[in-house]
Amino acid sequence: MAIEGADLIKAAAFLGAGLSMGLGAIGPGVGEGMVAAKACEAIGKNPKEAGLLTRTMLVGQAVSESTGIYSLVIALLLLFVV
Amino acid sequence: MAFENLSWIQLAAFSGGGLAMGLGAVGAAIGEGYTAAQANMAVSRNPEISGDIFKNMLVGQAVAESASIFALVIAILLLFLDVPNPNLIDAAALFGAGICMGLGAVGSGMGSGYPGGQACFGISRQPGAASKLTTNMLIGSAVCQTPAIFSMVVALMLMFMDFGNAPLQPTWAALIGAGLSTGLAAIGSGYGGGLAAGASCEGIARQPETVGNVTTTMLVGQAVAQTPSIFGLLVSFILMFKVFPESSSLAAAMALLGAGVSTGFGGIGPGIGNGMAAEGAVRWVARNVQSAGELMRIMLVGQAVSQSTAIYAMVVSLVLIFVV
Amino acid sequence: MGELGKIHQLIINLFGYNITINLEVVLMAWIVFAVILVLGYLAARNVSMQPDSPQVVGELFVDALYGLTEDALDKKLALKYGPLICALFLFLVISNWLGIIPHLEEPTKDLNTPLSLGVMGFFIAHVAGIRKKGFKNYAREYFQPIFFMMPLNIISELAKIVSISFRLFGNIMGGSIIILVVSYLTYSLILPPFLYAFFGLFVGTIQAFVFTMLTVVYISVQVK
Numbered sequence: 001m002a003i004e005g006a007d008l009i010k011a012a013a014f015l016g017a018g019l020s021m022g023l024g025a026i027g028p029g030v031g032e033g034m035v036a037a038k039a040c041e042a043i044g045k046n047p048k049e050a051g052l053l054t055r056t057m058l059v060g061q062a063v064s065e066s067t068g069i070y071s072l073v074i075a076l077l078l079l080f081v082v
Numbered sequence: 083m084a085f086e087n088l089s090w091i092q093l094a095a096f097s098g099g100g101l102a103m104g105l106g107a108v109g110a111a112i113g114e115g116y117t118a119a120q121a122n123m124a125v126s127r128n129p130e131i132s133g134d135i136f137k138n139m140l141v142g143q144a145v146a147e148s149a150s151i152f153a154l155v156i157a158i159l160l161l162f163l164d165v166p167n168p169n170l171i172d173a174a175a176l177f178g179a180g181i182c183m184g185l186g187a188v189g190s191g192m193g194s195g196y197p198g199g200q201a202c203f204g205i206s207r208q209p210g211a212a213s214k215l216t217t218n219m220l221i222g223s224a225v226c227q228t229p230a231i232f233s234m235v236v237a238l239m240l241m242f243m244d245f246g247n248a249p250l251q252p253t254w255a256a257l258i259g260a261g262l263s264t265g266l267a268a269i270g271s272g273y274g275g276g277l278a279a280g281a282s283c284e285g286i287a288r289q290p291e292t293v294g295n296v297t298t299t300m301l302v303g304q305a306v307a308q309t310p311s312i313f314g315l316l317v318s319f320i321l322m323f324k325v326f327p328e329s330s331s332l333a334a335a336m337a338l339l340g341a342g343v344s345t346g347f348g349g350i351g352p353g354i355g356n357g358m359a360a361e362g363a364v365r366w367v368a369r370n371v372q373s374a375g376e377l378m379r380i381m382l383v384g385q386a387v388s389q390s391t392a393i394y395a396m397v398v399s400l401v402l403i404f405v406v
Numbered sequence: 407m408g409e410l411g412k413i414h415q416l417i418i419n420l421f422g423y424n425i426t427i428n429l430e431v432v433l434m435a436w437i438v439f440a441v442i443l444v445l446g447y448l449a450a451r452n453v454s455m456q457p458d459s460p461q462v463v464g465e466l467f468v469d470a471l472y473g474l475t476e477d478a479l480d481k482k483l484a485l486k487y488g489p490l491i492c493a494l495f496l497f498l499v500i501s502n503w504l505g506i507i508p509h510l511e512e513p514t515k516d517l518n519t520p521l522s523l524g525v526m527g528f529f530i531a532h533v534a535g536i537r538k539k540g541f542k543n544y545a546r547e548y549f550q551p552i553f554f555m556m557p558l559n560i561i562s563e564l565a566k567i568v569s570i571s572f573r574l575f576g577n578i579m580g581g582s583i584i585i586l587v588v589s590y591l592t593y594s595l596i597l598p599p600f601l602y603a604f605f606g607l608f609v610g611t612i613q614a615f616v617f618t619m620l621t622v623v624y625i626s627v628q629v630k
Binding site for chain 1: 266270274310331332333335336337339340341342343344345346347348349350351352353354355356357358359361362363365366367369370372373376377380381383384385387388389390391392394395397398399401402405406
């Protein structure tokens with residue numbers, strides 16, 4: 001099996017895409033879970049503010065999700081552009 | 083130096099078996115150690131009921147051990163399996179089976195120690211709720227084993243399915259990817275499920291009368307926390323059952339391996355995160371049972387958002403398998 | 407070990423399409439229906455203020471599941487969806503227990519059963535959501551938080567079907583595979599009955615409950 005340069009680059013790009021999305025998903029997943037846990041704590045302490053707390057939680061999660069979306073973008077770039 | 087097919091298969095089976103038991107022992111040991119540590123604390127708090135605590139500790143540890151017993155079964159099977167018609171592809175399948183079971187047992191073993199420990203500690207606080215705590219601990223740690231069961235299913239399928247007719251290139255990568263996908267994704271889900279179960283035992287020890295709501299919230303939270311490992315299982319099934327056209331290029335193989343790695347690693351974070359969300363919800367359902375419905379709702383919303391990264395990872399895997 | 411993955415199939419050729427029916431699964435599902443009908447008949451045979459024991463068991467069962475449905479939905483919706491939830495739980499629990507009887511197999515061991523129940527729950531939840539909120543508000547939720555998240559939102563909704571059905575299927579099939587392997591390794595001595603008790607009765611009940619609760623919760627997420 002002769003491996004050529006172009007093939008090697010494609011292979012690295014595919015494996016890299018998998019690694020990028022896979023490892024990139026760890027941080028946001030844990031972080032957003034923490035946000036949700038604290039939101040539950042806050043609602044448990046103060047159920048009247050549930051609506052406000054839900055909104056705050058969603059905004060916080062959206063921000064911490066952004067690194068996950070960066071990984072997705074990089075993975076798709078590696079798949080289709082490189 | 084030219085090896086025969088049989089030597090390659092033995093090489094793969096023995097190293098796979100070693101990895102299965104070696105990695106599989108990590109989680110259960112940590113989990114059971116946590117249970118024992120909490121049991122010791124519990125005895126020092128309330129020495130009169132040390133008998134009850136000891137019994138509960140042993141029951142909890144027995145359940146926490148099941149993940150590593152699965153790993154032991156797979157390792158023994160790998161060591162003594164005889165392959166009827168040796169084919170190089172079987173070597174990849176056996177190695178994949180070993181890693182899958184080894185990695186898959188880490189999270190469940192580690193996670194199912196938490197409910198055991200918290201139940202022991204809870205018994206020292208509320209000796210009257212001992213039977214409720216033991217039941218809840220058993221349910222929680224049994225549900226924690228689900229990701230390890232998924233890994234065992236994938237490992238057994240890799241060992242006993244017949245891949246003889248598939249082309250070696252790129253199927254070897256698909257089979258190792260299948261093992262990695264379920265194995266890695268099971269780490270997060272198992273650990274996360276354990277966090278939720280631990281919080282529920284702690285909560286029941288505080289407020290024994292909330293046991294119904296707490297157990298329900300725990301089960302729903304754990305079930306959602308298992309979703310990433312189910313994505314891993316799905317990708318593994320696709321990698322095992324799809325027939326890939328023969329191609330000598332390295333890129334095709336790496337795409338399949340990448341698909342497994344992506345869903346596998348991608349499942350770790352969301353699994354742990356979903357477990358944390360469930361932990362928070364369960365803890366506060368016990369303290370404030372009037373808001374149980376509200377807490378369950380916000381837990382599900384939070385978990386759904388935190389799961390989205392696992393879904394991105396699965397999308398990347400599916401693109402790698404079907405499009406590229 | 408050759409029994410792993412063996413399925414009896416009936417393949418019917420209809421207008422050029424091959425329709426495959428997994429005979430064993432259909433037969434086992436009919437056995438479950440028969441068991442449920444018998445239980446229902448016993449519980450409702452002579453309803454009175456001084457209940458006999460089957461009626462007590464039936465009332466406790468229905469009461470508990472109605473309570474759980476009410477916790478997640480409100481009182482009015484619970485009346486509407488309660489019968490569905492009771493029926494779903496009863497079917498799943500008896501299906502999962504069926505495997506402990508020799509020569510019978512769990513219908514839930516075949517992916518088709520949990521998948522069809524999952525698709526059913528998905529449609530019920532979404533129709534309930536459209537009825538409650540109107541189609542416009544329902545569709546708007548897919549464009550949250552930004553419009554280009556729409557495909558990912560749809561995928562995450564569809565992923566719910568996959569996760570709910572694979573969870574049940576994986577647990578039940580995993581349990582039966584483990585029992586098969588351990589029986590083979592130990593020549594069916596000592597261990598298998600305990601494994602049947604653990605995977606058949608214990609895990610089977612928990613997973614039936616989880617499936618039912620998740621169906622309720624998916625409905626409640628859609629209607630609120």
